[in-house]
Amino acid sequence: MMPEKVTIADVARRANVSRQTVSNVLNSPDLVREETRERVRQAVEELGYRVNQAARRMRTGRSRLLAVRIEQTQDGMNVFDRFLHGLTESAAKAGYRVILYSADDDRSEIATFDDLLGAYEPDAFVLTGTHYGDVRTSWLAERGLAFVTFGRPWGMPEGGDHPWVDVDGAAGTAAATRHLLDAGHRRIGFIGWPEGSGVGDDRRSGWVRALEAASLTPRTKDAEARTNDAEDGEAAGVLERRTDGSAAEGEVAARELIAAGATALVCVSDSVALGAMQAGPVPVIGFDDTPVAAAIGLTSLSQPLSEAAVRCVRVLTRLLEDDSPDKPDHVLLQPSLVIRRTA
Amino acid sequence: MMPEKVTIADVARRANVSRQTVSNVLNSPDLVREETRERVRQAVEELGYRVNQAARRMRTGRSRLLAVRIEQTQDGMNVFDRFLHGLTESAAKAGYRVILYSADDDRSEIATFDDLLGAYEPDAFVLTGTHYGDVRTSWLAERGLAFVTFGRPWGMPEGGDHPWVDVDGAAGTAAATRHLLDAGHRRIGFIGWPEGSGVGDDRRSGWVRALEAASLTPRTKDAEARTNDAEDGEAAGVLERRTDGSAAEGEVAARELIAAGATALVCVSDSVALGAMQAGPVPVIGFDDTPVAAAIGLTSLSQPLSEAAVRCVRVLTRLLEDDSPDKPDHVLLQPSLVIRRTA
DNA sequence: TACCTCCGTTTGAACGTTCAAACCATTAGA
DNA sequence: TCTAATGGTTTGAACGTTCAAACGGAGGTA
Numbered sequence: 001m002m003p004e005k006v007t008i009a010d011v012a013r014r015a016n017v018s019r020q021t022v023s024n025v026l027n028s029p030d031l032v033r034e035e036t037r038e039r040v041r042q043a044v045e046e047l048g049y050r051v052n053q054a055a056r057r058m059r060t061g062r063s064r065l066l067a068v069r070i071e072q073t074q075d076g077m078n079v080f081d082r083f084l085h086g087l088t089e090s091a092a093k094a095g096y097r098v099i100l101y102s103a104d105d106d107r108s109e110i111a112t113f114d115d116l117l118g119a120y121e122p123d124a125f126v127l128t129g130t131h132y133g134d135v136r137t138s139w140l141a142e143r144g145l146a147f148v149t150f151g152r153p154w155g156m157p158e159g160g161d162h163p164w165v166d167v168d169g170a171a172g173t174a175a176a177t178r179h180l181l182d183a184g185h186r187r188i189g190f191i192g193w194p195e196g197s198g199v200g201d202d203r204r205s206g207w208v209r210a211l212e213a214a215s216l217t218p219r220t221k222d223a224e225a226r227t228n229d230a231e232d233g234e235a236a237g238v239l240e241r242r243t244d245g246s247a248a249e250g251e252v253a254a255r256e257l258i259a260a261g262a263t264a265l266v267c268v269s270d271s272v273a274l275g276a277m278q279a280g281p282v283p284v285i286g287f288d289d290t291p292v293a294a295a296i297g298l299t300s301l302s303q304p305l306s307e308a309a310v311r312c313v314r315v316l317t318r319l320l321e322d323d324s325p326d327k328p329d330h331v332l333l334q335p336s337l338v339i340r341r342t343a
Numbered sequence: 344m345m346p347e348k349v350t351i352a353d354v355a356r357r358a359n360v361s362r363q364t365v366s367n368v369l370n371s372p373d374l375v376r377e378e379t380r381e382r383v384r385q386a387v388e389e390l391g392y393r394v395n396q397a398a399r400r401m402r403t404g405r406s407r408l409l410a411v412r413i414e415q416t417q418d419g420m421n422v423f424d425r426f427l428h429g430l431t432e433s434a435a436k437a438g439y440r441v442i443l444y445s446a447d448d449d450r451s452e453i454a455t456f457d458d459l460l461g462a463y464e465p466d467a468f469v470l471t472g473t474h475y476g477d478v479r480t481s482w483l484a485e486r487g488l489a490f491v492t493f494g495r496p497w498g499m500p501e502g503g504d505h506p507w508v509d510v511d512g513a514a515g516t517a518a519a520t521r522h523l524l525d526a527g528h529r530r531i532g533f534i535g536w537p538e539g540s541g542v543g544d545d546r547r548s549g550w551v552r553a554l555e556a557a558s559l560t561p562r563t564k565d566a567e568a569r570t571n572d573a574e575d576g577e578a579a580g581v582l583e584r585r586t587d588g589s590a591a592e593g594e595v596a597a598r599e600l601i602a603a604g605a606t607a608l609v610c611v612s613d614s615v616a617l618g619a620m621q622a623g624p625v626p627v628i629g630f631d632d633t634p635v636a637a638a639i640g641l642t643s644l645s646q647p648l649s650e651a652a653v654r655c656v657r658v659l660t661r662l663l664e665d666d667s668p669d670k671p672d673h674v675l676l677q678p679s680l681v682i683r684r685t686a
Numbered sequence: 687t688a689c690c691t692c693c694g695t696t697t698g699a700a701c702g703t704t705c706a707a708a709c710c711a712t713t714a715g716a
Numbered sequence: 717t718c719t720a721a722t723g724g725t726t727t728g729a730a731c732g733t734t735c736a737a738a739c740g741g742a743g744g745t746a
Contacts, residue, residue: 006461007732018696023734033694050461054406055732057397058701064462065442070431073424076634081416081424088413088443097463099408100431100441118349118393119407120440247638274638291419295590295617295635350702361726366704376724398702401731689746696739702731709726716719 006049015043026051057121065099066091066316067122069109071129072102075247077271077290079303080128083150086309087126094317096123110139117145124316130154130164131198137162148315148329150308154198163319163328165311169199169287172301172335173206173266174213176285179299179337180264181214185283189239189262190218191253191272203268203287204240237261243272250275258282264343270300273342283343287335297341304333349392358386369394400464409434409659410465412452413443414472418590420614420633422646423471426493429652430469437660439466453482460488467659473497473507474541480505491658491672493651497541506662506671508654512542512630515644515678516549516609517556519628522642522680523607524557528626532582532605533561534596534615546611546630547583580604586615593618601625607686616641616685626686630678640684647676 012019017040024031025040032040043049057063068087071080088098099122103109113136116122123146127136130151140147141162149164173190180188190207193200211218219239237260241253250272254265264283267273270293273286277298286293289302308331315329355362360383367374368383375383386392400406411430414423431441442465446452456479459465466489470479473494483490484505492507516533523531533550536543554561562582580603584596593615597608607626610616613636616629620641629636632645651674658672 005732008734009732019732020697020734021695024695027734031694036694048457048461050458052401052464052732053462054397054400054464055701056734058395058401058703058732059734061701063397070428072428073634075637076425077638081427082419084424084443085413085415085445088445092445097459098443100427100443102428102431102435114391115393116440118391119396121395121397290634291416292635292638294418295420296639348702351704352702362702363704363727364725367725370704374724379724395702398731399704401702401733402704404731687746689744691742691744693742694740697737698735699737700735701733705728705730707727707729709724711724712722714719714721716717 006047007052008049010047011040011043011049014047015040061121062320063121063123064096065120065122066096066124066126066313067099067101067113067116067120068126069112069128070100070102075271077269077274077288077292079288079290079305082305083128083309086306087312090306090310090313094313096313096316106135109136113139113145123320124148126150126312126316132196146316146319148312148319150312152198161328163315163330165308165315165331165333167303167308167333167335169203169335170206170209172287172337173203173268174210175206175335175337176266176287176299176301176343177207177210178214179339180266180283180285180343181210183264183283183343185264186216187219187239187261187263189241189254189257189260189265190267191241191243191250191257191265191276192268193245194242200268207240207266245269245271247271247275247278251278254279254282254284270298273298273300277342285337285343289338293338293340299340299343300338301335302338303335308333349390350395351392353390354383354386354392357390358383404464405663406464406466407439408442408463408465409439409467409469409656410442410444410456410459410463411469412455412471413445415445418614420612420617420631420635422631422633422648425648426471426652429649430655433649433653433656437656439656439659449478452479456482456488466663467491469493469655469659475539489659489662491655491662493655495541495545497545504671506658506673508651508658508674508676510646510651510676510678512546512678513549513552515630515680516546516611517553518549518678518680519609519630519642519644519686520550520553521557522682523609523626523628523686524553526607526626526686528607529559530562530582530604530606532584532597532600532603532608533611534584534586534593534600534608534619535611536588537585543611550583550609588612588614590614590618590621594621597622597625597627613641613643616643620685628680628686632681636681636683642683642686643681644678645681646678651676 008019008022011022022040025037029037091098101112103112125147127149130149130153132155152164152166177188192204208218221238239262243249243253254276258280265276267276267286270286270288270290273284276284286298286300289300293300311331351362351365354365365383368380434441444455446455468490470492473492473496475498495507495509520531535547551561564581582605586592586596597619601623608619610619610629613629613631613633616627619627629641629643632643636643654674
């Protein structure tokens with residue numbers, strides 16, 4: 001039983017109207033008289049007609065496809081697959097499908113943009129992992145292509161003003177730090193990523209901000225450089241470390257911070273936090289609420305990923321279907337602290 | 344700078360040939376004279392021509408799209424995202440792209456097949472999570488549609504003979520059991536899933552097989568029912584438990600098995616194994632080698648997911664491009680034991 | 687009555703590709 | 717010398733949709 005192809009012409013014949021009228025019922029129902037509209041709708045129903053996207057695309061240049069890069073998972077402690085799942089679902093609700101591609105770096109990703117545009121003409125791209133000097137966004141913007149990034153355009157003051165959705169990392173680490181302050185801790189360390197990571201610097205800034213709000217001086221490297229002696233009676237070393245994001249370096253950093261007097265640790269990621277937990281029985285808070293955090297009882301910051309996905313799709317549909325807004329949409333969502341054993 | 348559309352006609356003009364000749368260079372190069380072919384190739388290069396898949400698809404009915412369902416991740420301890428990544432990459436190498444969809448159950452998945460076929464005409468489907476009485480495969484097979492499953496057609500002796508790729512779960516648990524036997528254990532328990540899960544029953548059978556090969560009687564429920572008294576001096580209870588797959592039930596099961604005399608445990612999944620680890624300092628082996636296993640030092644069985652993805656694509660390309668083989672391809676891959684702290 | 691407007695509908699063409707058939711040299715066979 | 721076969725190329729049509737323009741009837745206005 002081969003699946004029979006039902007075309008718009010079949011529907012038209014059945015409903016005793018022309019092809020164009022069927023097309024209008026589907027795309028601009030208000031152009032068609034009530035009675036005719038119903039008749040056509042019924043014919044569509046009875047025949048199980050579905051629009052052929054290839055043919056539609058040929059005429060309109062619209063594919064109803066969103067292209068998303070699938071990220072390579074290093075240690076698997078990431079957030080991308082949950083985001084992708086949400087994206088697939090909310091895209092489907094809006095009548096779009098997700099098409100995947102992979103790329104090793106920005107250059108090859110741009111080459112893939114080109115490939116995809118030629119072959120499948122996705123209506124829009126969803127980019128993740130934005131960073132300083134991101135050439136992908138400017139490439140797309142120059143060509144007037146629709147896209148949204150999950151992540152802010154770090155370090156692009158003016159030129160890079162494009163639509164984005166992001167989670168407020170600083171607010172997250174600030175909440176984590178406050179949680180530890182409330183528990184009585186005064187010497188709270190931070191384990192981060194190398195300087196120059198937009199996401200990393202943002203998360204670090206929340207730790208700084210929360211300490212300052214509590215009238216404590218964050219013992220950053222800068223602060224240390226300015227005042228070389230301890231403020232009070234306690235030994236006061238630098239209470240922050242930068243790592244490559246691995247658990248191994250997280251553990252080393254945690255040992256050093258504990259030796260320097262830290263009594264609790266805020267970490268830039270679950271991976272680093274996992275390492276930090278091995279350094280001793282000190283309260284630790286991670287970031288991303290990965291399955292690993294749930295498994296080992298690590299307190300962590302959870303990103304609202306389904307919501308982020310929904311908002312990405314909403315931003316894009318506004319861009320594609322309504323007349324383009326003057327100002328690009330910017331959406332900043334709040335993470336939430338999931339409290340478990342470690343803090 | 345809008346991206347200029349280059350069509351096959353542009354290339355033809357540039358190379359001083361007809362459209363069809365360009366098409367032949369692309370699709371059946373051997374039909375075209377060497378010299379002409381080169382000229383056309385150069386024109387393609389210079390103009391940056393890329394075939395328009397929508398137009399091609401309209402004529403040929405081929406979309407070069409593989410449809411894959413994105414699985415909902417319950418506790419995030421799954422294997423799917425790594426498989427999907429591999430699939431995207433190997434599909435791209437073969438000139439295909441992956442299009443995603445989601446569905447809540449088999450019925451709605453079939454409805455989505457129908458939708459997708461009408462709208463995007465994917466050339467093939469990749470199904471995961473096969474199970475007893477899987478209606479999806481028969482639906483596709485009845486319509487003569489191309490597909491491959493990652494997972495065997497459990498409990499379908501004759502009718503369900505379709506192409507599949509799978510990992511030999513029984514071989515995995517057998518290897519795990521042998522590993523524990525080699526370490527001197529004689530009372531090795533198994534924590535599984537409810538009866539009737541194809542994958543679960545398969546993994547359980549490896550444990551049974553390895554014990555029998557070592558001339559030990561696996562203390563299954565069946566065995567217990569047959570002989571009601573202990574074989575030797577030791578207290579001999581049932582050494583297997585079924586769980587819903589959660590860590591919580593895994594822990595309960597582990598406590599019972601240890602109380603019944605088990606000195607080591609083979610688990611049907613990392614999730615269950617994670618729970619089992621909480622029950623006490625007994626060697627535990629999980630299945631799937633998820634990021635959680637790596638994080639907590641759980642010895643586990645690793646599935647060759649990239650390889651599985653490559654083989655899925657190969658099976659499909661053979662199905663789609665070569666003349667269809669008489670016998671559907673069946674590929675069974677071997678998992679490997681990743682030894683960590685817990686065993 | 688003649689003309690205009692508006693609404694709902696139909697008609698023809700076009701999107702970019704490939705199929706099927708036609709075409710044209712050239713070479714081979716009788 | 718004529719016919720047939722072969723290799724390489726071109727031509728016209730078709731895939732299923734939507735755009736742009738044309739059409740025709742009902743109602744209003746002069």
